[in-house]
Amino acid sequence: MGDDRQLHERDGGARGPATFELALMSQDFTAATVTEVRHAVEALVSAAGMPEGAGYNFVLAVHELVANAVRHGGGHGHVELRRRDDVLVCEVSDQGAAAGSMQVRLPAADVAGGRGLWLADELTGGLTLNRRPDGMTASVTAYLSRRAMPRAERVDASEAHLTEPAEDDEK
Amino acid sequence: MIPIPTWQHHVRVEHDRSVLTLSGEIDVNAAARLLDLLTATINTAELVEVDVHAVEFIDSTVISALITARNTATAVGRRLVLVNATGRVRRILQITGVLDSLLPGSS
Numbered sequence: 001m002g003d004d005r006q007l008h009e010r011d012g013g014a015r016g017p018a019t020f021e022l023a024l025m026s027q028d029f030t031a032a033t034v035t036e037v038r039h040a041v042e043a044l045v046s047a048a049g050m051p052e053g054a055g056y057n058f059v060l061a062v063h064e065l066v067a068n069a070v071r072h073g074g075g076h077g078h079v080e081l082r083r084r085d086d087v088l089v090c091e092v093s094d095q096g097a098a099a100g101s102m103q104v105r106l107p108a109a110d111v112a113g114g115r116g117l118w119l120a121d122e123l124t125g126g127l128t129l130n131r132r133p134d135g136m137t138a139s140v141t142a143y144l145s146r147r148a149m150p151r152a153e154r155v156d157a158s159e160a161h162l163t164e165p166a167e168d169d170e171k
Numbered sequence: 172m173i174p175i176p177t178w179q180h181h182v183r184v185e186h187d188r189s190v191l192t193l194s195g196e197i198d199v200n201a202a203a204r205l206l207d208l209l210t211a212t213i214n215t216a217e218l219v220e221v222d223v224h225a226v227e228f229i230d231s232t233v234i235s236a237l238i239t240a241r242n243t244a245t246a247v248g249r250r251l252v253l254v255n256a257t258g259r260v261r262r263i264l265q266i267t268g269v270l271d272s273l274l275p276g277s278s
Contacts, residue, residue, distance in 0.1 A: 064231055
């Protein structure tokens with residue numbers, strides 16, 4: 001599966017152009033299939049070899065984007081998951097016209113809504129929002145290994161994303 | 172098309188409280204129904220304990236429902252608290268900064 005080229009690229013130090021790309025999922029969704037999509041993403045992320053805690057963060061982030069598309073983006077959308085070297089990229093596109101649903105700040109603890117996009121950003125290597133003429137495309141990335149991570153993000157990620165308490169998943 | 176239910180609930184009304192036990196995966200498709208359920212349970216007792224020990228998944232819309240219900244309870248002089256929040260549920264509540272305000276110890 002091109003692992004040799006991938007290793008070569010990574011050992012080169014700097015992250016150059018992608019040498020290895022694999023489409024993992026390309027699927028339309030509606031409200032009715034939100035849970036199904038989440039389970040499918042979970043299985044693919046696990047199969048890609050992502051550690052469980054970090055994998056769960058990514059799955060939840062993708063779910064938040066899908067849920068956001070269903071609620072604010074016209075009720076349906078399209079999700080694409082692919083692996084580029086040791087980075088997982090998930091793109092969620094919708095047909096939403098509303099600009100009011102793009103809050104990425106964390107609301108106060110007594111405010112009911114508005115945490116979805118913040119979570120997607122917080123739980124991953126980054127959230128990108130791209131407004132198209134006919135809707136929005138949101139994408140998140142996650143690193144399959146710490147070596148694949150940009151150097152500047154390693155400290156932050158090791159604290160915030162990758163070192164969740166192991167006992168949490170055993171309960 | 173109605174999605175297959177991924178979660179369940181059980182309400183136990185005691186003399187001084189109602190305990191709403193939730194289980195399974197609760198997501199955006201369940202949030203409105205969950206809010207109805209929480210609101211209805213607030214009407215049954217002064218204190219509502221939402222037991223989430225068997226909950227495997229929540230998302231931001233579930234957090235919204237919990238906070239809306241807690242605010243509703245507070246507004247009518249009642250209390251709604253979360254009990255047995257562990258694992259992933261506890262962590263997402265913690266990350267979003269709402270855990271402490273939903274636990275029994277908070278005012």
